[in-house]
Amino acid sequence: MTLSDILNPARITQRISQGDGAAVAAELRVEQPADVAEILMEIPDAAEVEVLRHLSAGDVSRILEFLVREGESALEPLAQLPRETLSTILSRTPLGTAARVLRSLPDTLRADLISTLADRELVETLLAQDRETAGALVTTDFIALRDRMTVGQAREAIRASESLTRQFVQLFVVDAEDRLAGSVTFRQLLLASADSHLSRIMDRNTISVPAGTDQEECARLMERYRLDVLPTVDDNGRLLGFIDLAEVLHVAEGEATEDMYMIVGLNAGESVQTGIRASIRLRMPWLLLNLATAFAAAAVVGLFESTVAKAALLAAFLPIVGGQGGNAIIQTVTIVVRSIALGDLTLRNARRVLMKEIVLGCAHGAALGIIACGAAYVWSGDIRLSVALGIAMTINMLVAGAAGVLIPLILRRFGIDPALAAGIFGTTVTDVIGFGVLLGLAALSISLLGV
Amino acid sequence: MTLSDILNPARITQRISQGDGAAVAAELRVEQPADVAEILMEIPDAAEVEVLRHLSAGDVSRILEFLVREGESALEPLAQLPRETLSTILSRTPLGTAARVLRSLPDTLRADLISTLADRELVETLLAQDRETAGALVTTDFIALRDRMTVGQAREAIRASESLTRQFVQLFVVDAEDRLAGSVTFRQLLLASADSHLSRIMDRNTISVPAGTDQEECARLMERYRLDVLPTVDDNGRLLGFIDLAEVLHVAEGEATEDMYMIVGLNAGESVQTGIRASIRLRMPWLLLNLATAFAAAAVVGLFESTVAKAALLAAFLPIVGGQGGNAIIQTVTIVVRSIALGDLTLRNARRVLMKEIVLGCAHGAALGIIACGAAYVWSGDIRLSVALGIAMTINMLVAGAAGVLIPLILRRFGIDPALAAGIFGTTVTDVIGFGVLLGLAALSISLLGV
Numbered sequence: 037m038t039l040s041d042i043l044n045p046a047r048i049t050q051r052i053s054q055g056d057g058a059a060v061a062a063e064l065r066v067e068q069p070a071d072v073a074e075i076l077m078e079i080p081d082a083a084e085v086e087v088l089r090h091l092s093a094g095d096v097s098r099i100l101e102f103l104v105r106e107g108e109s110a111l112e113p114l115a116q117l118p119r120e121t122l123s124t125i126l127s128r129t130p131l132g133t134a135a136r137v138l139r140s141l142p143d144t145l146r147a148d149l150i151s152t153l154a155d156r157e158l159v160e161t162l163l164a165q166d167r168e169t170a171g172a173l174v175t176t177d178f179i180a181l182r183d184r185m186t187v188g189q190a191r192e193a194i195r196a197s198e199s200l201t202r203q204f205v206q207l208f209v210v211d212a213e214d215r216l217a218g219s220v221t222f223r224q225l226l227l228a229s230a231d232s233h234l235s236r237i238m239d240r241n242t243i244s245v246p247a248g249t250d251q252e253e254c255a256r257l258m259e260r261y262r263l264d265v266l267p268t269v270d271d272n273g274r275l276l277g278f279i280d281l282a283e284v285l286h287v288a289e290g291e292a293t294e295d296m297y298m299i300v301g302l303n304a305g306e307s308v309q310t311g312i313r314a315s316i317r318l319r320m321p322w323l324l325l326n327l328a329t330a331f332a333a334a335a336v337v338g339l340f341e342s343t344v345a346k347a348a349l350l351a352a353f354l355p356i357v358g359g360q361g362g363n364a365i366i367q368t369v370t371i372v373v374r375s376i377a378l379g380d381l382t383l384r385n386a387r388r389v390l391m392k393e394i395v396l397g398c399a400h401g402a403a404l405g406i407i408a409c410g411a412a413y414v415w416s417g418d419i420r421l422s423v424a425l426g427i428a429m430t431i432n433m434l435v436a437g438a439a440g441v442l443i444p445l446i447l448r449r450f451g452i453d454p455a456l457a458a459g460i461f462g463t464t465v466t467d468v469i470g471f472g473v474l475l476g477l478a479a480l481s482i483s484l485l486g487v
Numbered sequence: 488m489t490l491s492d493i494l495n496p497a498r499i500t501q502r503i504s505q506g507d508g509a510a511v512a513a514e515l516r517v518e519q520p521a522d523v524a525e526i527l528m529e530i531p532d533a534a535e536v537e538v539l540r541h542l543s544a545g546d547v548s549r550i551l552e553f554l555v556r557e558g559e560s561a562l563e564p565l566a567q568l569p570r571e572t573l574s575t576i577l578s579r580t581p582l583g584t585a586a587r588v589l590r591s592l593p594d595t596l597r598a599d600l601i602s603t604l605a606d607r608e609l610v611e612t613l614l615a616q617d618r619e620t621a622g623a624l625v626t627t628d629f630i631a632l633r634d635r636m637t638v639g640q641a642r643e644a645i646r647a648s649e650s651l652t653r654q655f656v657q658l659f660v661v662d663a664e665d666r667l668a669g670s671v672t673f674r675q676l677l678l679a680s681a682d683s684h685l686s687r688i689m690d691r692n693t694i695s696v697p698a699g700t701d702q703e704e705c706a707r708l709m710e711r712y713r714l715d716v717l718p719t720v721d722d723n724g725r726l727l728g729f730i731d732l733a734e735v736l737h738v739a740e741g742e743a744t745e746d747m748y749m750i751v752g753l754n755a756g757e758s759v760q761t762g763i764r765a766s767i768r769l770r771m772p773w774l775l776l777n778l779a780t781a782f783a784a785a786a787v788v789g790l791f792e793s794t795v796a797k798a799a800l801l802a803a804f805l806p807i808v809g810g811q812g813g814n815a816i817i818q819t820v821t822i823v824v825r826s827i828a829l830g831d832l833t834l835r836n837a838r839r840v841l842m843k844e845i846v847l848g849c850a851h852g853a854a855l856g857i858i859a860c861g862a863a864y865v866w867s868g869d870i871r872l873s874v875a876l877g878i879a880m881t882i883n884m885l886v887a888g889a890a891g892v893l894i895p896l897i898l899r900r901f902g903i904d905p906a907l908a909a910g911i912f913g914t915t916v917t918d919v920i921g922f923g924v925l926l927g928l929a930a931l932s933i934s935l936l937g938v
Binding site: 068070101191194195204205221222223225226227255258259260261262263264280281282284285286288289292293295296297299300301302306307308309312315316319320322323324326327329330331333334335337338341342344345348349350351352353354355356358359360362363364366367370371372374375378380381385389392395396399400403404407408411415459460463464467471 | 519521552642645646655656672673674676677678706709710711712713714715731732733735736737739740743744746747748750751752753757758759760763766767770771773774775777778780781782784785786788789792793795796799800801802803804805806807809810811813814815817818821822823825826829831832836840843846847850851854855858859862866910911914918922
């Protein structure tokens, strides 16, 4: 059997349905846990449960570290494992991950399982954290050293913790009340004499965040200061665990995808792997919203039906005004949404950014308005309608600049994700204004001067 | 003076223009290098040079680690420093960073400076790497241990290298020919006895990449396998250095921004901080391209001017067909571009994704076409034009699904970034097809049955 067979989801599903679950599990357990997690995502839930039943608790625990990243739907099949098995698995899983698994399980099962865990108090603290915060991402797979320890005692503590799978550059030091006191590096422990006290050699300037800190803020902090790990503390300054950069990289990629998708009315949960039915369910609401807003733009054109009947050329100008305004506002919305996500756009500079986009809209609008007016005149020979096109385009580009900044900021003000369908709302604004100005000017000119 | 004064770019610029450069530099040198790099980005080039002149070579070197991330324009002012000063700074800078600085300098200055560096051969190797590859991101600020060393000798080598600023979880082990042989963790070095040989305790299954590996591929690998560092080797398997995750996080965020921007015709270099003139220069070409493509859509409408003159209601239907098709294709383009970036869309599954989007387009198109046809009939009472609208919308959504997958794939086939203006090209396709079908059906119906 070739490697591609072992990792082929369709082949695995088939073999499991033929009762070959134990053999499949035996082959998978020597693969990288990240790869196994991906395969489990791609096979049916029943097959996933069958594989998990044939793996040891330790193996499942290692796979869970990667499966938790894929969101709650990836974890739901776990509920079908026997309660005992699940309890053993969770007792071997770092608490941060265990909390994320528990969160995805039905309420009664969750309560049941928590009561079997040794560290139930810490798990409950972690479960109480909001999603998308530092507290929900925290890794608890670490040892905290005490500030009263000597270097020799610290080395012993590390030796005793050899079961820990993850390793970091720093080790964190806590005081007698479990509060974060500082950090030491492995290099320091390697080079210092065995009888020096950690409190003397540790770095006390350790950057940490409260558990409630937004995960995007954590990503920014870690990227900016090149932190490999970010300790997370509870309200009393006690060390809960820490966030590692690999987790944050995953979060940052997810957030970027989310923003890109939301602007155009896609659900962040969708990917090219999503099934057709699920894709229809996810996209249809936004397409319907877009249809409703398109009728709003159509209604504006409808108001001027008699004008269009007199000067049908106007119909040809509509896609020019609409297309240009739509592209301009999507540009501004994209730049504003991404700047908010990367922390470049704050309340402090929002007014300056708004002014800039308005000035840009005027400049672009005037330049493109003149070009469009000239091109339309060459094409049609109708100077009045061509001028109306130029003016409509200029005004529409200005509106695109202003609305492109304001729509995301207004959405955020109301506690809505600034990216959510901002593109759909934005293009409606430019369609309505652009068509209104073009057809209004044309109607005015026709009523004053005749066709 | 408050903290905000010290870090206020406008205030700093003012003080430097008053000849206060030395005092400003003295205040900045105690701040975080990442923060200083950001301020240097925001003040005029002349002020930046003044600050850099008053900092020690070591301070500038630490700031460069962050300044290189901001792209070449951030590094250009360095060329104004005295050649000697620049040479001293670069001799203290890790070679990976030094190579990125050198790349941004004028050719003669670069050649001059390389000749003064001790490790000129390695720098030249790094400079020869393509941008956006592992080789261009590599950190050389590390010590490589030899596989013949004992643990005790390794500890001594680490002690001797205490000047290194970055620390990682692993240390890399090379053989007598400098080829990557494996890795050991600090924990292993801490716990093993001093006389055991590295070759016995090291992990030989170390994942590494050739220097030419695309940076996005590096990011995927590190995220997937939770690697903190990724060793990079040259064509002969010799260890060049490694990539650290913080750098990759920065790259991943940059790539995501680039994709989002490119789809709508924005330059990845633009942000809300970009000046108005630069923004005009960056956006104008894309707005002009969009204008040209909008005229293509207008020309299609123009072909049917006489039809519109007979049934002006058609003008009101144009934004419905165009808006819906445009939104659908932008959705598909976004999902396809992002999937390519995240490695979810490959040649292997491209055909399946294309089929899926076509089926989705049919399903969405049929559903929305029926709704739009019904709504248009209620509004206008014109059954023939309403049916034409429904059919045009159905076909247009199908086209949006197919073209939304094909446009990014075709762009990539020609070696162009799949995101580049895919949105602009995409909406042109849906406008042209949608308008053509709507107006063509209307013209046919009018010529067969009269108005």
